[in-house]
Amino acid sequence: MPQTARRARFLDLSRIRFPVGAICSIGHRVSGVALAVALPLLIALFARSLAGAEGYAEAARWLAPLPVRAALVLVVWAFAHHLLAGVRHLLMDVGAGSRLGAARASAWTANLAGLALAVLAAGALL
């Protein structure tokens, strides 16, 4: 019998064909991490913008560069996807929409609606 340490495991995620529910779920994780990083920065920016006319002008200057606005589009996607996928998970936890057909439909809805809101944000911000 070969040694356990020498045993390989196939776990190359790029070679696995994930169902739509799995993409919704990993999107929920990724968007959660993005929000955890972005929200403190946005709150600091918001606080600065409330500190009088000068603070508002400074916050507007920080938001002006294209990469920052592109990052904001990403944050909008993260917020939209995390909210939609999170509500989907909560509903499924109480047994609503937890059959395969309904779960697939809600995963598609969360994935596409998150992207659609990001596209709308891109139209407004870029």
Added chain:
Amino acid sequence: MRFSIYRFNPERDARPYMQEYELALDPHDRMLLDALVRLRAQDDSLAFRKSCREGVCGSDAMNINGRNGLACITRLADLKEPVTLRPLPGFPVVRDLVVDMSTFFAHYHAIRPYLVNDEPPPARERLQSPQERAALDGLYECILCGACTGFCPSWWWNPERFLGPAALLQAMRFIADSRDRATAERLEFLDDAYRLYRCRTIMNCTEVCPKHLSPSRAIEHIRRRIVSEGL
């Protein structure tokens, strides 16, 4: 037909690699397992498990073009070429497409997959009403092939501590059994951050179950029983 197959012999290979095969199919070859048997006639070093060849024994679960399934009930006509075959994801590879299922079966044994009932047995058998028997439908049909567990991201990251969808479906099968008297102990055992609650309702298990069962629904029912029994 073209095939690309994961090869790994731990006694000879430093790392796994993909081997390409070309196979002239016989008109009678219908299922992927037919092709695998023919490939092994070409190359007898190719290792895979098989037994019943009709979706009952659960031996030939593998990753087929990126999704888990049983080779014996996967139609060749439905497969895109090259047909890419890899072992069940997350399982330690013994050789080629053969994986070590020791942890999988340890989890199965941990849920006590048998009736627990210390009451004196009746003269003939412990009877169930048709409704009580029907409560087992969708649970007892599991063939323990491992396709669901090997497609579960929660199990990939916690294979030792999360029981995985197959063992949890089997757990529900005995919780649902009217003849069993150990429901409280079973639920208490499962009420654990890792054994049960690592499931994030991704539902990959239900997507790939070759018997069209729903382990995710069984897990949902276990969670509900835990809540309703106030554990």
